[in-house]
Amino acid sequence: MSHKNVRPLLKAGIAAGLAMTMAAQATPATAAPARVGNVQEAMEELARTPGVVGAVGGAYLDGKPVGLGSGGSRLLDGKGGRIPANARFRIWSQTKQMVATVVLQLVEEGRLGVDDKLADLLPEVVEKDLVERADEITVRQMLRHTSGIPDWYAGKPKPDGSEGDDPSFDVFDFTTRYQPLDLVRWSRDRPRTGEPGGSWSYSNTNYTLLGMIIERATGHDLGTELHDHLFGPLGMTRSHLMATPPDGVEGPHGHGYYPDADGRVRDVDRFNASLTGGAGGVVSTAHDVSAFQRAFAQGRLLPPELQRILTDRLPEDSRLRRKGRSSCGDDFFIAGGLAPGSIAMTFYSADGRRQFAMSFTLSVKPSAVELDAGKAVEAVFCPS
Numbered sequence: 001m002s003h004k005n006v007r008p009l010l011k012a013g014i015a016a017g018l019a020m021t022m023a024a025q026a027t028p029a030t031a032a033p034a035r036v037g038n039v040q041e042a043m044e045e046l047a048r049t050p051g052v053v054g055a056v057g058g059a060y061l062d063g064k065p066v067g068l069g070s071g072g073s074r075l076l077d078g079k080g081g082r083i084p085a086n087a088r089f090r091i092w093s094q095t096k097q098m099v100a101t102v103v104l105q106l107v108e109e110g111r112l113g114v115d116d117k118l119a120d121l122l123p124e125v126v127e128k129d130l131v132e133r134a135d136e137i138t139v140r141q142m143l144r145h146t147s148g149i150p151d152w153y154a155g156k157p158k159p160d161g162s163e164g165d166d167p168s169f170d171v172f173d174f175t176t177r178y179q180p181l182d183l184v185r186w187s188r189d190r191p192r193t194g195e196p197g198g199s200w201s202y203s204n205t206n207y208t209l210l211g212m213i214i215e216r217a218t219g220h221d222l223g224t225e226l227h228d229h230l231f232g233p234l235g236m237t238r239s240h241l242m243a244t245p246p247d248g249v250e251g252p253h254g255h256g257y258y259p260d261a262d263g264r265v266r267d268v269d270r271f272n273a274s275l276t277g278g279a280g281g282v283v284s285t286a287h288d289v290s291a292f293q294r295a296f297a298q299g300r301l302l303p304p305e306l307q308r309i310l311t312d313r314l315p316e317d318s319r320l321r322r323k324g325r326s327s328c329g330d331d332f333f334i335a336g337g338l339a340p341g342s343i344a345m346t347f348y349s350a351d352g353r354r355q356f357a358m359s360f361t362l363s364v365k366p367s368a369v370e371l372d373a374g375k376a377v378e379a380v381f382c383p384s
Contacts, residue, residue: 037383039067039356040085042376046360047071051369054083054254057358058286059380063294067380068286074254076265076363087253088238088283089359090271091344092337095241095282096207097310098292099222100143102229103210104306107139111217114140114309118147121213130184131209136196139213142206143309150190151203152183153279165367171258171340174246174270180208180277204279211278222278234295236288241281242273249283254361256341265363268341280337289346290355293335297352330354332377338366347377354381 039059047055054072058065070087074080106112112121119126119134126134131149141147155164168186184205193201211222218225223241231239242248248270255269273281295301302310332354336345343366346357356377362369 035383036061036066037380038069039380040069040071042379043069043085043358044071046358046371046373046376049360049369049371051362051364052371053257053361053363055358055360056083056085056087056089056254056286057356057376058085058290059354059356060287060290060294061354063291065287072254072361074252076255076257076267080255083254083361084252086285086287088249088251088285089253089344089361090242090249090276090280090339090342091282091284091289091346091359092276092280092339092342093204094284094289094335094337094344094346095276095278095280096337097296097335098226098230098282099207099210099214099278100310101296101301102214102225103139103143104302104309105229106214106217108303108306112139112213114138114143114306118142118209121216122209124181125184125209128181128185130181130188132188132192133196138197139210140309141197142210145200145202145206146194146197147203147206148192148194148196148198148201149203149205149209150187150193151201151205152187152190152208153204154190165365167340169275171268171271172260172266174268174272176272176274177245178272178274180212183208183275183277207279208277214278226282230292230301231288234288234291236284236291239282239284239288241277242283243277243281245272245274246270247273254342254359256361257363258340259365271339271341276339280339286357286359289344289357290348293346293348293355293357294352297333297348297350330381340366342366343369343371345373347373356380 039057043055043057052072053076054074056070058068068085070083070085074083107114115138117135118137125131137147153167156166156168158164187205214222214225226241255267257265258268259265331350332347334345334347342361344359346355348355
């Protein structure tokens with residue numbers, strides 16, 4: 001998709017659910033434009049999208065903010081005032097890229113191997129018969145979603161047998177504390193999606209397991225390892241991993257909503273934190289997410305041979321490959337994630353100089369929203 005405009009890519013990204021961007025290495029971006037567009041105007045326009053309650057975003061060039069913006073409102077029906085432009089928000093599956101980076105940093109430290117087997121790292125998944133063929137599945141395969149492990153998050157089947165857009169769990173259960181192995185167990189009765197090391201198939205279960213592997217290898221909880229390896233060194237002072245219900249987003253922020261079985265729109269701001277973990281549990285800000293993507297794109301977090309595990313090309317139909325070319329000729333990657341209540345995404349240039357991180361709170365299912373976030377990126381970085 002390297003020769004397509006970035007505008008249509010968001011619709012495809014939404015289909016990926018809680019997805020992590022693993023893009024191919026891009027050609028160097030051209031020099032930054034002399035002028036930058038108005039981020040506030042861009043966010044106000046996006047907030048007018050049907051189904052969007054509020055929107056926040058921040059654009060950065062060479063680590064410096066070039067604009068923050070906020071549109072819509074904190075709460076439904078225009079209530080609660082404007083969301084602070086620097087508010088925290090759930091980044092959902094952008095968490096996966098961070099978890100993958102920590103895993104590979106542990107590999108660099110000699111504490112893990114990319115070809116270590118799941119059965120050796122987490123023997124309990126074999127003892128409790130939670131993952132088929134665990135003795136064949138490697139860390140590399142889980143990182144790249146080629147393990148064949150089914151997705152515990154996958155939607156409830158529709159009457160015709162196809163996957164629905166409602167998650168397999170109770171969205172409105174904000175208090176039950178699930179353990180990671182509970183989530184893995186949910187996937188056990190689902191059919192495998194392929195051979196270990198075979199075709200790509202997105203699965204949150206891979207990253208639930210990788211979070212457990214980090215904890216087993218280090219003796220520390222996942223949140224501590226994310227802080228020590230990434231948040232602290234990169235100055236991501238307003239980022240943390242939510243893990244225990246009813247944890248919520250700290251400070252004034254936008255609330256997301258989701259329709260129940262009767263179509264009644266309900267606040268899901270307290271979305272169950274024990275469901276996310278390594279698959280999507282990080283809360284962050286536009287500044288902090290941009291700091292991570294800048295460091296990742298510039299190769300400051302991993303040696304090249306390990307970074308290529310996340311950036312080498314995947315099959316053409318892989319929903320993890322999200323790269324677009326803007327109208328001013330620059331390549332942008334897109335990292336994103338979604339779950340009931342909100343969508344978050346970060347556009348970043350191939351050379352790591354520019355980032356535009358955004359979050360959208362919703363009043364409908366994420367699959368029902370048609371956001372033109374690429375247009376906002378072009379309005380800011382390619383002003384006519």
